[in-house]
Amino acid sequence: MSSATLSKRTNEATPPVILEVAKAISAHLDLSDVLGALITTLKPVARFDAIGIGVLDGDHVKLQSLHIEGMPRRAGESVQSILARRASDLNIEPSKTRKPVSQHHISAIITSRQPYVCRDVESQRRFACDEDLLRYGIKSYIGLPLMKHGKLIGIVEFLSKEKRNYTDDEVQLLQDVSELVSIAVANALAYEEINALKEQLQIENRLLQDEIVQRSIYEEIIGSSTSLQRVLAAIDKVAQTDSTVLVTGETGTGKELVAHAIHRRSPRSGRALVKVNCAALPSELIASELFGHEKGAFTGALQQRIGRFEAANGGTIFLDEIGELPPELQIAFLRVLQEKEFERVGGNRTIQTDVRVIAATNRDLEREVADGRFRMDLYYRLNVFPIHVPALRDRSDDIPILVDYFAARLSSRMGKRIRQIEKRTLDAMQQYSWPGNIRELQNVIERGVILTEGEVFRLDPDTLSRGSEKTAPRRPESGSSGDEQKAEIEAVLRETRGRISGPEGAAARLGVPASTLESRIRALKINKHQFR
Structure with a gap:
């Protein structure tokens, strides 16, 4: 068909085609659906093999949506996945979805505000992106x-996969179409932004509710011992800065309370404190949880999701059990600390973040570094301002104050009135080693308040009979061999009859979080059920 004939058909078909395009666009919210409908609607007057939408993002242009004619579509599939599948069919490396404006033909449009027509990519090759188009078989x-x-x-x-001598009438038709597409793109971008803001608000609201729950019992750090006063002085000094803080101490000592106290006293207190327990997340999900993921990044990723670092932007992120972070993620986390930037899983757009980092661990990270299990450079980045929270057995002078505080708070919640703590009970509590530290103390007091009938708080003599000697909790040495760790964990499981959690559980006796112990049990292939 001659260009003149095609031009005539284009002129005659323009009004009805524009009407059909308008209908097709208005019938879809998703951009990929819009492009599929658009390519079908234009077939009578102008055939194309693919349509793409690029969106300006600073000094880059990002491929936002893509439709390739004849290529089956998958629900929720990302642009990266579409390009990768097409590249696999052609046995080539997939191209990037984000390119500098200077390497893309959008730079010509920025200058002229006019359409850019390339009738023969091979001979015209003006931009770096033209090389990518040729690799994918695009000729014009x-x-x-x-x-x-x-x-x-x-x-x-x-x-188009063919060289085409596009006429002015065709270009004008597509320019009219692009005005309608502009509306669809603007709506889609606004819809994405609203969803992202909505998700961030939901996350911040959930985190705020979690913080309120956490503070319902532990509103302040209680105690007057010298060791605790040193911790409080350190909190006051570092809170007003943006420095990274590493909080160390045994499980249950109140490391999270220290993080909350630093955040509440900081200039960032008006934004969220986002908590991540590195030990509680499966290793395959930690990256997505921390950095978020793009739609289609993996099976089940049906929509874009922001990660904890984005949710904490402007606020504080608390990384509990940082010693459990897998080696492959230690590198990514180091980059966030150094450069204040990251990419979502499945994405290539760099996201800047303004977040204060507080990390906590009950591990000896220096030992972990020496044994090659924790990166030295990451350790030094985290250890800018270390705060060590003492074990409860090392500040037994605080126990009477803590008992009064928790007994009063818990009895009030339960509608009881406790005016006095039995001396025998208090003496026993000061002699007990508290392997589970503050957490165990609160649990024991709560149980005692439930059982108390009158106005005097007392515990059954057998409650603290086991472990009453002041000894530190046993813990599997991180540097010991696998056989030695396995033998020690099995010995403790035998004593606790397979119980992991709770004040009398194996985790408390070993001085590690229950989630950490469960992880080690799986790694060492221990059958915990045989001890029950």
Whole structure:
């Protein structure tokens, strides 16, 4: 068919085609659906093999959506996945979805605000992105500006596998179409932004509720011992800065309370304190939890999701059990600390973050570094301002104050009135070693308040009979061999009859979080059920 004949058909078909395009666009919210409908609607007057939408992102242009004719679509599939599948079919390396403006033909549109027509990519090769198009078999294309309120927001590209002598009438038709596409793109971007803001608000609301629950019992750090006063003085000094803090101490000593206290006294207190327990997350999900993921990044990723670092932007992130972070993620986390930037899983757009980091561990990280299980450079980045929280047995002078505090708070919640603590009970509590530290103390007092009938708080003599000698909790040495660790854990499981959690559980006796012990049990292939 001659160019003149095609031009005539284009002129005759323009009004009905524009109407059909408008209908197709209005019928879909998802951009990929819009592009699929668009390529079908244009077939009678202009055939193309693919349509892409590029959106300006600073000094880069990002491929936002793509439809390739004849290529089956998958629900929720990302642009990266589509390009990767097509590249696999062609046995080539997939191209990046984000390119500098200077390497893309959108730079010509920025200058002229006019369509950019490439009738023969091979001979015209003006931009670096043309090389990528040739690798994918594209021989010609038309790029048209996408405008919003007179401002360029991106580009719509009509791509063909054949060299084409595009006429002025065809270009004009596509320019009319691009004005409608601009509206769809602007709506889609606004919809994505609203969803992202909505998700961030939901996350911050959930985190705030979690913080309120945490503070319902532990509103302040209680005690007057010299060792605790040193901790409080350190909190006051570091709170007003943005320095990274590493909180160390046995499980149950109140490391999270220290993180809350630092955040509440900091200039960031108006934003969220986001908590991540590195030991509680499966290793395959930690990256997605910390950094978020793009739609289609992996099976089940049906929509974009922001991670904890994005949720904490402007606030504080508390990384509990940082010693459990897998080696492959230690590198990514080091980059966040150094550069204050990261990419979502499955994405290649660099996201800047303004977040204060507080990390906590009950491990000896220096020992972990020496044994090659923790990166030395990450350790020094975290250990800017260390705070060590003493074990409860090392500040037994605080026990009477803590007992009074928890007994009063818990009895009030339960509608009881406790006026006095039995001396025998208090003496026993000061002699007990408290392997589970503050957490165990609170649990014991709560149980005692429940059982108390009158106004005097007392515990059954057998409650603290076991472990009453002041000895430190046993813990499997991180540097010991696997056989030695296995033997020690099995010995403690035998004593606790397979019980992991709770004040009398194996985790408390070993001085590690229950989640950490469970992880070691799986790694050492221990059958905990045989001890029950």
